[in-house]
Amino acid sequence: MKTTRLRNLILELLVRIEKDHGFSHLLINQEIKKNELNPKDEALLTQIVYGTLERKMTLDYYLSKYVDPNKKIDDWVRMLLRMSVYQMVYLDKIPDHAVIHEAVEIAKKKGHRGIQGFVNGVLRNIQRNGVRDLAEIKDPLKRLSVETSHPEWLVNRWIQQYGFQTAEAICRANLKEKSMSVRIQPLKISREAAMAELEQEGFTVKPSLFSKQGIQIEKGNVLSSKLFTQGKLTIQDESSMLVAEMLKPEPGMDVLDSCSAPGGKATHIAEKMLNEGIVYAHDLHKKKVKLIEEKQRTLGLSIIHATAHDARKLKEKYAEASFDRILVDAPCSGLGVINSKPEIKYEKSEQDIERLHTIQLDILNHVADLLKDDGLFVYSTCTIEKMENEQVIKSFLKENPAFTVDGDFFKELPEELQSSIGVTEYGLQLFPQTFGTDGFFLTRLKKGT
Numbered sequence: 001m002k003t004t005r006l007r008n009l010i011l012e013l014l015v016r017i018e019k020d021h022g023f024s025h026l027l028i029n030q031e032i033k034k035n036e037l038n039p040k041d042e043a044l045l046t047q048i049v050y051g052t053l054e055r056k057m058t059l060d061y062y063l064s065k066y067v068d069p070n071k072k073i074d075d076w077v078r079m080l081l082r083m084s085v086y087q088m089v090y091l092d093k094i095p096d097h098a099v100i101h102e103a104v105e106i107a108k109k110k111g112h113r114g115i116q117g118f119v120n121g122v123l124r125n126i127q128r129n130g131v132r133d134l135a136e137i138k139d140p141l142k143r144l145s146v147e148t149s150h151p152e153w154l155v156n157r158w159i160q161q162y163g164f165q166t167a168e169a170i171c172r173a174n175l176k177e178k179s180m181s182v183r184i185q186p187l188k189i190s191r192e193a194a195m196a197e198l199e200q201e202g203f204t205v206k207p208s209l210f211s212k213q214g215i216q217i218e219k220g221n222v223l224s225s226k227l228f229t230q231g232k233l234t235i236q237d238e239s240s241m242l243v244a245e246m247l248k249p250e251p252g253m254d255v256l257d258s259c260s261a262p263g264g265k266a267t268h269i270a271e272k273m274l275n276e277g278i279v280y281a282h283d284l285h286k287k288k289v290k291l292i293e294e295k296q297r298t299l300g301l302s303i304i305h306a307t308a309h310d311a312r313k314l315k316e317k318y319a320e321a322s323f324d325r326i327l328v329d330a331p332c333s334g335l336g337v338i339n340s341k342p343e344i345k346y347e348k349s350e351q352d353i354e355r356l357h358t359i360q361l362d363i364l365n366h367v368a369d370l371l372k373d374d375g376l377f378v379y380s381t382c383t384i385e386k387m388e389n390e391q392v393i394k395s396f397l398k399e400n401p402a403f404t405v406d407g408d409f410f411k412e413l414p415e416e417l418q419s420s421i422g423v424t425e426y427g428l429q430l431f432p433q434t435f436g437t438d439g440f441f442l443t444r445l446k447k448g449t
């Protein structure tokens with residue numbers, strides 16, 4: 001694709017992600033498919049879109065030396081400046097003059113002469129005199145916020161919960177390049193065979209510590225691998241693979257997955273059950289239930305019964321003590337997955353966290369009665385907010401004294417993980433900086449002590 005067209009596509013994508021609050025990874029994949037981009041253009045588009053998004057606040061600060069932040073300019077012009085400065089500051093392989101030329105071409109096509117001159121003037125100034133210096137920010141909280149492009153309220157929350165050093169490590173880890181991980185479908189292939197095939201295809205791989213089904217992909221985009229197209233692999237973060245491990249489902253069991261779409265964990269559970277028994281998988285949104293069915297089909301599984309249902313109304317559907325295992329992989333703020341979905345950090349608010357705490361606790365309280373006396377109950381979220389994790393469990397245990405945290409799960413973890421994983425009184429809290437996984441919380445509860 002011609003470079004100006006590609007830059008224009010990138011600009012439109014960025015404006016859409018910001019305006020429609022779209023999920024960046026879904027929109028990026030859609031555009032890549034629609035425009036049949038070659039691997040080089042695909043890589044550049046992905047890098048500029050993610051880079052501009054995840055550094056948005058830093059880029060605005062850099063620009064503030066030449067553009068008054070309160071100046072009224074069209075969204076697309078501001079975004080064009082951001083993506084150009086991103087390329088000038090962070091990408092070595094594209095010369096500044098080429099970046100400026102492309103930006104001015106786009107401004108000429110989309111705007112009037114005034115805009116073209118404005119874009120040209122700002123970018124030439126940056127080329128000559130550099131961007132605004134971060135050292136001008138003296139307050140450490142403000143500086144961390146701008147330097148790592150996380151809203152101040154969020155950085156402050158993490159400092160209050162975990163201290164400055166950990167908050168800083170979280171912010172920096174959210175900007176680091178993350179390697180992919182996959183889970184094998186064990187009824188179709190062994191981990192050893194899958195690793196050998198992937199290596200033959202040119203991928204650099206490593207077995208995961210988190211699950212015997214997991215493989216870390218250190219180099220290469222596994223979506224293009226033969227194994228993936230054959231339904232022998234699923235993309236899944238290693239932290240989230242721990243969920244089915246912790247749930248310990250067995251063949252023949254009745255399992256409830258109350259918040260199931262798109263089915264990443266339901267399919268893992270079904271695989272561990274050797275596709276024998278039943279996984280009752282529900283999600284509030286009917287449209288999303290189709291995704292569970294699709295995933296089950298792709299992986300050649302059949303024991304997942306997926307229907308739309310509010311987890312807070314499942315007692316209307318099932319009798320008490322119906323399930324051997326229950327998973328509540330709760331709706332959450334997603335503040336542990338900022339690395340792969342950077343828009344989350346700009347869109348969530350403290351009110352969202354409070355609202356979600358209530359929903360999470362309501363779901364747990366409601367489905368708890370559905371567990372058999374000797375059953376196991378796992379709660380998980382992809383966030384690092386204590387209010388959505390430890391505090392939910394703490395309140396649940398207070399309201400449901402028959403339950404306790406099942407500490408055995410810790411002893412079941414591989415030794416290498418035990419020494420560095422974050423264990424609290426209420427479960428495991430993984431941070432993105434520890435193993436390069438998503439930030440994730442999970443715990444196992446049982447009846448009795």
Ligand SMILES: C[S@@+](CC[C@H](N)C(=O)[O-])C[C@H]1O[C@@H](n2cnc3c(N)ncnc32)[C@H](O)[C@@H]1O
Nearest residue numbers: 259260261262263264265283284310311329331
């Ligand atoms: C973290 S996601 C689940 C991810 C899924 N377990 C997986 O591994 O692919 C949380 C899900 O909860 C669903 N959800 C939100 N509120 C719900 C409710 N009241 N009852 C059931 N599902 C709900 C959301 O639609 C979302 O798909």
